[in-house]
Amino acid sequence: xxxxxxxxxxxxxxxxxxxxxxxxxxxxxxxxxxxxxxxxxxxxxxxxxxxxxxxxxxxxxxxxxxxxxxxxxxxxxxxxxxxxxxxxxxxxxxxxxxxxxxxxxxxxxxxxxxxxxxxxxxxxxxxxxxxxxxxxxxxxxxxxxxxxxxxxxxxxxxxxxxxxxxxxx
Numbered sequence: 001x002x003x004x005x006x007x008x009x010x011x012x013x014x015x016x017x018x019x020x021x022x023x024x025x026x027x028x029x030x031x032x033x034x035x036x037x038x039x040x041x042x043x044x045x046x047x048x049x050x051x052x053x054x055x056x057x058x059x060x061x062x063x064x065x066x067x068x069x070x071x072x073x074x075x076x077x078x079x080x081x082x083x084x085x086x087x088x089x090x091x092x093x094x095x096x097x098x099x100x101x102x103x104x105x106x107x108x109x110x111x112x113x114x115x116x117x118x119x120x121x122x123x124x125x126x127x128x129x130x131x132x133x134x135x136x137x138x139x140x141x142x143x144x145x146x147x148x149x150x151x152x153x154x155x156x157x158x159x160x161x162x163x164x165x166x167x168x169x
Contacts, residue, residue, distance in 0.1 A: 009062040016060035058139025062146040068162040097147040104140035
C-alpha cells in the first residue's frame with residue numbers, strides 16, 4: 001500500500017512539474033502573440049488560474065510532505081528530545097490528517113455535485129468546474145494518505161524520505 005501511495009505521489013509530482021512547464025509555455029506564447037502579432041491568447045489567464053494553478057499547488061502536496069518540504073516553524077521543537085519531537089510530529093500529522101480529510105471530502109462532494117449539475121463558470125469562455133474540484137480532491141487525498149503513513153513510519157524511514165527530497169529525482 002505504501003508503494004502505491006508513493007507511486008501516486010510521484011505521478012502527482014510530475015503532473016505538478018508539467019503544470020509549471022505548461023504555465024511557462026502558455027505565458028511565453030501569449031507574450032509573443034500579444035506583442036509580435038497583437039493577437040493575445042484570450043483564454044490563457046483564466047485557464048491557468050482555474051485549472052493549471054490548482055494542479056501546480058495541490059497535486060504535489062503528498063510528495064512535498066513525504067520529503068519534509070513543507071514550511072515548518074520548528075525553532076523550539078529542535079530543542080526537544082527526539083522521542084518527544086517524534087511524538088509531537090505524529091500527533092500533528094493525525095490532527096492535520098483529520099482537518100485535511102474533511103476538506104478533501106468537501107471538495108469531493110463539490111466535484112461530484114458540479115459534475116452532476118454541469119456547473120460552469122460563464123464568461124467569454126465557458127469553463128466547467130468539476131475538474132478544478134477533482135484536482136484539489138486528488139491533491140488533498142494524497143496529502144492525507146501521506147500524513148497517515150508518516151504516523152506509523154519508523155524514524156529511519158522518515159529521515160530517508162526527507163533525504164530523498166534533498167537529492168531525489
